[in-house]
Amino acid sequence: MDIHEAFKLVLSTPKQWADKLLEDISEEDSMVRGKDGLNHIRWLAGHLCYTSRIIASGLGNAPAFDEEERYKALFDWQTRPSSDARSYPSLEEIMNNYSTFHQAGLDAIDKLSDADMEKEIQITDDWKEKTEDFVIRFAQHQAYHVGQIAVVRSKVLGRKGLFD
Numbered sequence: 001m002d003i004h005e006a007f008k009l010v011l012s013t014p015k016q017w018a019d020k021l022l023e024d025i026s027e028e029d030s031m032v033r034g035k036d037g038l039n040h041i042r043w044l045a046g047h048l049c050y051t052s053r054i055i056a057s058g059l060g061n062a063p064a065f066d067e068e069e070r071y072k073a074l075f076d077w078q079t080r081p082s083s084d085a086r087s088y089p090s091l092e093e094i095m096n097n098y099s100t101f102h103q104a105g106l107d108a109i110d111k112l113s114d115a116d117m118e119k120e121i122q123i124t125d126d127w128k129e130k131t132e133d134f135v136i137r138f139a140q141h142q143a144y145h146v147g148q149i150a151v152v153r154s155k156v157l158g159r160k161g162l163f164d
Helices: 003-022 041-059 068-075 093-109 131-156
Strands: 121-122 125-129
Touching: 003 041, 003 093, 003 131, 041 068, 041 093, 041 121, 041 131, 121 131, 125 131
Parallel strands: none
Antiparallel strands: 121 125
């Protein structure tokens, strides 16, 4: 397996887990937080979606997205989940966008040369990172939040886990 295939695998595994964990979650279920103030699934899925676009963007392949500012206000790093479902896009919309952004990231990896993996890329005005470190960091980040979805799913909603 070459580095491109490895990076695609580490980014795709959390996406596959998220898809599986969310396949039977209703719009209503996606807003349940539990009594411990956990992030609700709609926010977690939105955050995964939003950060998937950051991955694609950092790798030079961000799809056009008219809702970028709305998603940033709802799902960026320092945002907090709201209990008002009307303030969020539907879970279905979020997951469709997540799939689009995820695929854009995978397509960007296909276009990178081996030398590109060592190059430093500009993510934001004040954030630079080597491409390979950026991909690994975000793969870990995605897996972390998928784990949170699994917790809400099992502990709050009483559903089976990913491997049950």
